[in-house]
Amino acid sequence: MVLSDRDYRLIEAIQDGLPLSSRPYADIGARLQMDEQAVIERIAALQEEGIIKRMGIVVRHHELGYTANAMVVWDVPDERLEEIGEQLGAQPCVTLCYQRPRRLPEWPYNLFCMIHGRDRGRVLEIIDEMIASHDLREIPHKVLFSGRRFKQRGARYQ
Amino acid sequence: MDAIDRAIVNRLQEGFPIAAHPYREAAEALGISEEELIRRLNRMLERKQLSRFGPMYHAERLGGGLSLCAMSIPADDFERVAEQVNAFPEVAHNYQRDHRLNMWFVLATETPERIPRVLEEIERITGYQVYDMPKEQEFFVGLKFEV
Known part of the structure; x- marks a missing residue:
């Protein structure tokens, strides 16, 4: 999959975390001048291609007792x-x-x-x-x- | 952390919906409200039980370079070298381990070509050799912490 400049902007925009809001993909889209559906489609495509391994929680394992x-x-x-x-x-x-x-x-x-x-x-x-x-x-x-x-x-x- | 926090951590290490109302969908599967899920995620992030909430990228597929590196540092020089190594933005994490090779860190660079350059720079600044051990084959990746 060839990544566009827009994909790289999206990758950068969410790397520190998804907004903790009701419509997080719409909020990201608003920052990048993309509509919600386009953000959802691109993130799904990045995950499909394995560029995003998964979305979700990344724990601090020490703090959870895995010392x-x-x-x-x-x-x-x-x-x-x-x-x-x-x-x-x-x-x-x-x-x-x-x-x-x-x-x-x-x-x-x-x-x-x-x-x-x-x-x-x-x-x-x-x-x-x-x-x-x-x-x-x-x-x-x-x-x-x-x-x-x-x-x-x-x-x-x- | 109570039982609901633990259920959230266990479930959302496996993925998160990519849909218009992802928190609502995830919350429904957990039997809580969207507001409660968001509130609890915020709280666990504030308490630093979670490192991030969002994507985990595959460095190589993003065109980046990635390697595990080790150094053998005498005890009385360890602090200085740790500080110098950690100052590199390319050093993603760094652990002391109990072996002659006692400093182990992951190097993540924007391109694979940058890896040898950063290694040389670390060797030049610290004065110690770096052993570079990039992944050659993956047998299993399933890093997940049950709580």
Whole structure:
């Protein structure tokens, strides 16, 4: 999908949030000199194309009690990456699962999963259960809990 | 947060109507009024329980660059470097983690070509190497927090 200047203005206009008003799309349209129906159609099209992943709430997970945030990284043999990536990605506790490049010799891990929990002990138990039930004992891994959060905001577009 | 707030958070992490009266539609599905939904969203935003209410963009499909980066910073230099790194508008979030690579941040740039330039700039200003680990394959993205 080719984005027009108008699409970019729309993307910029709503990036910080939708108006909390009865007709939010009409309000945005009024700012951009677009009518409500055009705003609705373009936002729906952006979502259809996956440029907007979804509309709705973005939580501050720390403030909601998700303070045990573990990045679990694995050094998976390349030929098993698809299989293990699919398996771990399907775990209900895994919120993100990505392949990323190794940076040898400093960093041998090529599969990254995020597990967000309320309690470190429980998160570690979940990881142990995952290793046992998927027979991952041979796959070297590390658990990196987050300590201080220095900055959290979404990416900016203009 | 009471049961209604929790129901709102759980439900509206899954999407929001794109229609003329979206709050009314969402409120009906939750069994509350439009005014109450708006009031509660405002309150949760004010209390900073919500970061935003609106779109989540797909950075790459918007033509942007995105990467996860890590640095290894000695403890006594951590504050200075964190301040310098966070000052870059392209740094979206930054966490300390318990590993030799102890600073982890996400870089989001307007174009993919900007990523290596910002990395070089961060290395030049801080004096430390940056390890850049862009996503190569996505197995699952379902970031949702049940409350």
